[in-house]
Amino acid sequence: MSPATNPIMLRLEQLAGQWSDFAEKPEARVLCWLVDPDEYAMVNTFVAMEDDDRVGQTEDLFVPLTAAFVTGRYGDGLLREFQEKASALYAGLDDASVPAWQPPRAAANAPDPRPFLQACQSFIEHYKLPGLLAIVLTPSEIADRAAFGQWLDLLTRTALPRISKLRLVVLDDKRAPSLGALVQAQPERVVAIPADLDMPAARLEISEEAGNLDKPGGQFRHQFVQMTNALGKGDLAVAETHSQAALDITAAQGWHALAVPIHLAMGASLAAAGKVEPANRRYLGAETSAAAGEKAGDPVCTKLRVQARFCRGSLLIHAAAWQMAAALYTETLPMALVTKDPGMLIDCYRLASFCLEQGKQYQPAWQQGVDGLAFARTVDKAALAATTLPYLGESLSRLCKESQLSGSWKRIEQELVALLGPKWRPTAHLPAGDAA
Numbered sequence: 001m002s003p004a005t006n007p008i009m010l011r012l013e014q015l016a017g018q019w020s021d022f023a024e025k026p027e028a029r030v031l032c033w034l035v036d037p038d039e040y041a042m043v044n045t046f047v048a049m050e051d052d053d054r055v056g057q058t059e060d061l062f063v064p065l066t067a068a069f070v071t072g073r074y075g076d077g078l079l080r081e082f083q084e085k086a087s088a089l090y091a092g093l094d095d096a097s098v099p100a101w102q103p104p105r106a107a108a109n110a111p112d113p114r115p116f117l118q119a120c121q122s123f124i125e126h127y128k129l130p131g132l133l134a135i136v137l138t139p140s141e142i143a144d145r146a147a148f149g150q151w152l153d154l155l156t157r158t159a160l161p162r163i164s165k166l167r168l169v170v171l172d173d174k175r176a177p178s179l180g181a182l183v184q185a186q187p188e189r190v191v192a193i194p195a196d197l198d199m200p201a202a203r204l205e206i207s208e209e210a211g212n213l214d215k216p217g218g219q220f221r222h223q224f225v226q227m228t229n230a231l232g233k234g235d236l237a238v239a240e241t242h243s244q245a246a247l248d249i250t251a252a253q254g255w256h257a258l259a260v261p262i263h264l265a266m267g268a269s270l271a272a273a274g275k276v277e278p279a280n281r282r283y284l285g286a287e288t289s290a291a292a293g294e295k296a297g298d299p300v301c302t303k304l305r306v307q308a309r310f311c312r313g314s315l316l317i318h319a320a321a322w323q324m325a326a327a328l329y330t331e332t333l334p335m336a337l338v339t340k341d342p343g344m345l346i347d348c349y350r351l352a353s354f355c356l357e358q359g360k361q362y363q364p365a366w367q368q369g370v371d372g373l374a375f376a377r378t379v380d381k382a383a384l385a386a387t388t389l390p391y392l393g394e395s396l397s398r399l400c401k402e403s404q405l406s407g408s409w410k411r412i413e414q415e416l417v418a419l420l421g422p423k424w425r426p427t428a429h430l431p432a433g434d435a436a
Contacts, residue, residue: 007201007202007205007206008042008045008202008206011042011197011199011202012042012045012046012049014195014196014197015042015043015046015195015197016046016057016058018033018193018195019031019046019058019060020058021193022167022191022193023058023060023132023167025188025191027161027188027189028167028188028189028190028191029156029160029161029166029167029168029189029190030152030156030160030167030168030169030170030182030189030190030191031167031168031169031170031191031193032170032171032172032177032179032182032183032190032191032192032193033169033170033171033172033193033195034172034173034174034177034192034193034194034195035171035172035173035174035194035195036174036175036195036197036199036232037173037232038199038200038232039174039195039197039199040171042195042197042199043171043195044064044138047062047064047136047169048064050062050134051063051064058131059130059131059132060131060132060133060134060167061129061131061132061133061134062134062136062169063082063085063133063134063135063136064136064138065078065081065082065085065135065136065137065138066081066138066139066140067080067081067139067140068139068140068141068142068143068426069139069141069142069143069144069147069148069151070143071143071144071147071151072112073112074112074113074139074151075112075113075114075115075116075117076112076115076116078113078116078135078137079103079113079115079116079119082116082119082120082123082135083103083119086101086123087100098127101122101123101126101127103115103118103119103122103123104118104119104122106118113151113155113159114159117155117159117160117163117166120133120135120163120166121163121166124163124165124166129165131165132165132166132167133165133166133167134167134168134169135166135167135168135169136168136169136170137168137169137170138170138171141426145178149178149179149181149182152168152170152179152182152190153182153185153186155168156168156182156186156189156190157186157189160189161189172192174194174195177192179192180192199232200228200229200232200233203225203228203229204225204226204229206225207221207222207225208222216249216252216253219249220246220249220250220253220255220258223242223243223245223246223249224242224246224261224262226238226242227239227242227243227246227262227265227266228265230242231265231266231269234269234273236269236270236273236275239266239269240266243262243265243266246258246262247259247262247263250262250289254296256289256290256292256293256296256298256301257289257290257293257298257300257301257304259285259286259289260286260289260290260293260301260304260307260308263282263283263285263286263289263308264282264283264286264307264308264311266282267279267280267282267283267286267311268311270282271314271315271318276315276318276319279315280312280315283308283309283311283312283315284308284312286304286307286308286311287305287308287309287312289301289304290302290304290305290308291305302335302338302339303339303341303344305335306332306335306336306339306344309328309329309332309335310332310347310351312328313325313328313329313332313351313355316328316355317351317355320358322355322356322358322359323355323359325351325355326352326355326356326359326361326364329348329351329352329355330348330352330368332348333345333348333349333352336348342375342376342379342383342384342387343386343387343388345372345375346372346375346376346387346388346389346392347387347388348372349368349369349371349372349375349392350369350372350388350389350391350392350395352365352368353365353366353368353369353372353392353395353396353399354395356368357395357398357399362399362402362404362405363404365395365399366396366399366405366408369392369395369396369399370396370412372389372392373392373393373396373412373415373416373419376389376392376419377415377419381419381420384419384420385420389416389419389420389424390416390420390424390425390426391426393412393413393416393420393424393425394425394426396409396412396416397409397412397413400412
């Protein structure tokens with residue numbers, strides 16, 4: 001398949017054209033890309049390519065930042081992350097005569113996000129950027145979406161017009177946009193552009209070009225793609241037809257691991273549609289397929305079985321069936337241990353503790369939490385950073401407010417600091433003062 005006809009490359013070119021249209025608008029400062037769920041990855045790929053000077057096709061420098069949005073402190077997080085990206089950029093420069101950029105010293109008590117914006121302006125001037133500096137904001141967490149919109153609104157009205165070469169890019173859900181009011185309030189400066197990439201068609205094209213549609217592998221792939229496309233449109237009946245066709249192939253070939261994502265995808269869509277019992281049956285089907293794969297000696301199926309049980313647990317949590325959910329997560333602990341995946345095991349402890357806490361079984365909830373903390377001590381600290389241990393810590397913090405556990409927090413907090421550092425808390429869930 002040539003680049004000119006490759007469906008992925010064609011869609012990346014489509015995004016490049018949309019960016020060019022935005023960048024040419026003299027008053028525009030914020031691009032609000034309206035995307036469907038299956039388009040996020042394509043926009044991220046476009047940004048990653050433009051962030052790499054070996055493959056980028058524009059003069060503009062794209063810098064993706066993922067700092068969590070915390071009211072009053074967001075700019076600080078952006079500045080720290082931007083400095084890290086700037087250091088990496090400097091390390092890749094061929095011209096050693098260019099001195100490394102350093103952000104200007106911020107004035108005492110400078111309001112958020114003035115230091116970050118001053119740093120952007122300084123960076124643009126230091127490197128004499130030929131094009132625009134495009135800051136792509138994809139916060140890892142947003143505690144208050146209304147506050148995030150207000151932050152963008154203030155920025156767009158006041159600071160951005162004074163920095164001619166700075167642009168912001170944000171992604172918004174095309175189906176339920178959260179920044180519509182901002183776009184309506186400032187249509188010249190905040191430009192909303194639907195990506196309209198038609199990813200279902202791209203997936204079908206790729207599957208057809210891949211060939212082998214007369215063989216089980218190609219047939220399974222094509223049925224899976226058509227099921228995914230139907231789920232994207234919310235057409236559960238058509239998705240069911242393709243899912244069954246795909247499952248028939250996995251059964252005939254003994255492909256137990258490939259049956260699991262079929263069940264999980266259908267289960268998630270059924271659950272989202274409020275069809276709880278059919279969703280639960282799908283998750284049970286996923287676990288049955290994974291168990292069969294385990295018995296056949298496929299190590300991948302052990303992790304898939306745990307994932308299927310997590311999905312069942314999410315249904316129980318949604319139904320507030322706390323005792324049943326807690327029992328499920330507790331029973332899953334030995335299975336998660338076999339996977340040797342610290343994230344899965346900590347999730348088991350955390351969710352078991354959470355469900356017991358919601359059921360007002362504080363002592364058992366506490367025990368699950370401290371057992372999870374004990375396990376965390378055996379895990380490499382770098383690996384811990386990718387787990388949900390901070391949220392387990394929050395659960396323990398809440399439990400320590402119960403009278404019978406009130407004297408335990410100091411010791412627990414010391415352990416969390418030792419494992420995760422002094423800023424261990426998931427900051428997006430804290431008030432601005434506490435986050436500071």
